[in-house]
Amino acid sequence: MNKCDLRIVYLGTPEFAVASLRALVEGGYNVVAVVTMPDKPAGRGHQLQFSDVKKYALEVGLPVLQPEKLKDEAFIEELRSYKADLQIVVAFRMLPEIVWAMPRLGTFNLHASLLPQYRGAAPINWAVMNGDQETGATTFMLKHEIDTGNMILQERLPIGPDENVGSVHDRLMAMGTGLVTRTVDLIIDCENKGIEIPTTPQPEIAELRPAPKIFKEDCEIRFDQKTATEVHNFVRGLSPYPAAWANLTINGQLFENVKIFAVAPTANDQQPSTKNGLIIPCREGAVRILELQVPGKKRMDAKAFLNGLH
RNA sequence: CGCGGAGUAGAGCAGUGGUAGCUCGUCAGGCUCAUAACCUGAAGGUCGGUGGUUCGAUCCCGCCCUCCGCAA
DSSP states (O other): OOTTTSEEEEEEOSHHHHHHHHHHHHTTOEEEEEEOOOOEEETTTTEEEOOHHHHHHHHTTOOEEOOSSTTOHHHHHHHHHTOOSEEEEESOOOOOHHHHTOSTTOEEEEESSSTTSSBSSOHHHHHHHTTOSEEEEEEEEOOSSTTOSOEEEEEEEEOOTTOOHHHHHHHHHHHHHHHHHHHHHHHHHHHHHTOOOOOBOOOOOSSOOBOOOOOGGGGBOOGGGSBHHHHHHHHHHTTTTTOEEEEEEETTEEEEEEEEEEEEEESOOSSOBOTTSEEEEOSBSEEEEEEEEOTTSOOEEHHHHHHHOO
């Protein structure tokens, strides 16, 4: 079997999933259809928005399936009609067994963490928020419990001490493309040799850190409850999306819902200060805010913000 | 027709029915390490676009363009 003989159905939604899809398409793999989220009204003015994966699929002329419900009879029938040998899911949603068990060779997932760590929806954010110095990406075969299947390939990636999640996301996305294509190559190779795909059960680890979906209320910075280092990690783990925020009182003026994109730990300070930049005291130490955004305003560095105070 | 904010000097913001200021930056000079330092001086704006009201509009009214927050 050649890579152009293997029929692949690809499931994914955001930008992170586009990279691997593109790698497959441009690498000459036989992607026969794409499954993605239904179009939704979004953005200012509630315009109908296509998912990033759908935009790309349309660009290259791939069939797009957008089921409201993954168990829907019509959708299952349509999916079957593509006669996939393999399904690949990247940043999609939970799949019912009837979907992931459908292809002859099964379904594998690209997950943006070193499994078994950071199972869940926001693995990249949590790794940075926890101050980890390393993360990675893993491909694994789907099974019932989410993000627990046997691992196929895994690759590690260092996290810089001041790096934010946006940067880690982009680097993991690039790394993921290689992981996905190599996983497919491996599967084809095993198929040709008539052997099982070698997989490894996820190791048992005592200290398992989860990576649940992050909501806005989880993003408020509690300066009084965190050390300067913790605030720093929290901010970069949420920057640029979904962004940490806080209500700040500066020179007696209250600013609500201020998004904070970058801070640097700095010398201790008891009071919020604007003398040497925008300094906010923490439970231990203090941070200097480097980049922020007030509602209705543009994102700006702290210096610009201070220039506008009056 | 989802709700809302905003377009004034390179940046961030004030302001007024009689053609505009602040902080920062820039440039020139001084001081000399204050780790986003200090002093002096200068340059730099058809106040988003377009109609209207007015003796006169950056400011009031209509339309257009652009940017942003919320919500999804």
